[in-house]
Amino acid sequence: MNEDVSDGWAESAAAWIVEQGEDGDYGRRFVLDAPMRERIEGRGFRNALDVGCGEGRFCRILQRAGIRTTGIDPTEALLARARELDPNGDYRLGRAETMDFDAEFDLVVSYLSLIDMPDLAASIAKMVAALRPGGTLLIANLTSFLTAGPPEGWTRDSDGVLRFAIDHYMEERVAWVSWRGIRIQNWHRPLSHYMTLLLDHGLQLRLFVEPTPAGGDPGRNALHLRVPYFHIMEWQKPA
Numbered sequence: 001m002n003e004d005v006s007d008g009w010a011e012s013a014a015a016w017i018v019e020q021g022e023d024g025d026y027g028r029r030f031v032l033d034a035p036m037r038e039r040i041e042g043r044g045f046r047n048a049l050d051v052g053c054g055e056g057r058f059c060r061i062l063q064r065a066g067i068r069t070t071g072i073d074p075t076e077a078l079l080a081r082a083r084e085l086d087p088n089g090d091y092r093l094g095r096a097e098t099m100d101f102d103a104e105f106d107l108v109v110s111y112l113s114l115i116d117m118p119d120l121a122a123s124i125a126k127m128v129a130a131l132r133p134g135g136t137l138l139i140a141n142l143t144s145f146l147t148a149g150p151p152e153g154w155t156r157d158s159d160g161v162l163r164f165a166i167d168h169y170m171e172e173r174v175a176w177v178s179w180r181g182i183r184i185q186n187w188h189r190p191l192s193h194y195m196t197l198l199l200d201h202g203l204q205l206r207l208f209v210e211p212t213p214a215g216g217d218p219g220r221n222a223l224h225l226r227v228p229y230f231h232i233m234e235w236q237k238p239a
């Protein structure tokens, strides 16, 4: 079976690679990377599993922090780029829902990939299984406020003022989103859906932050201050 997904990732891979470059796209570069690096550096993590690693940028960041990495992703073209940039790296074709790791990682990371996974319950169960007791699950995700936006999201009201419309917040659903040659599916789920699944595994919440931009373009940053785009959560598996 072709492991490439019909969610737009195979077709969007080339544009995604351009969009990320080595510094990451706007949200990664000016909002998420700094607080994500703070969570991995100097913590004594020896190995990490990056679930939905894409073209491997965060694996390379983890390695620079002295952490051995395994990246897993279902999009062949992104894995090919990851291997090209990091020929000695460990990159595997697969989905979160069906991966098979047994309590072997100090750290499991999902960097903006939970919104891509159709079966969240199965994905989280596999991430928890991959963690050793006492291990850390580090998640950067789009907020559920943001994912409740499409198809409207940012639109101009009748006075021409930019507004962000949220609707059907409690309804889990998938939407196509497109920008600069990328066209993919993102899942919306209420925040309680994520929290309940993580709590049901007995994980303990150690950190919850809604990072704001540092540097970048003031006009773009103003939108991030009006509507929270991202959150970072760190959960610990009981020892």
Ligand SMILES: C[S@@+](CC[C@H](N)C(=O)[O-])C[C@H]1O[C@@H](n2cnc3c(N)ncnc32)[C@H](O)[C@@H]1O
Pocket (backbone or CB within 6 Å): 005, 009, 020, 051, 052, 053, 054, 055, 057, 058, 072, 073, 074, 075, 078, 094, 095, 096, 097, 110, 111, 112, 113, 116, 117, 118
């Ligand atoms: C928004 S990208 C994030 C990539 C990378 N983590 C980063 O931050 O640059 C989401 C990634 O999730 C992957 N993905 C899609 N469905 C997945 C699944 N079921 N399990 C694991 N990864 C998946 C996509 O191929 C894509 O690489």
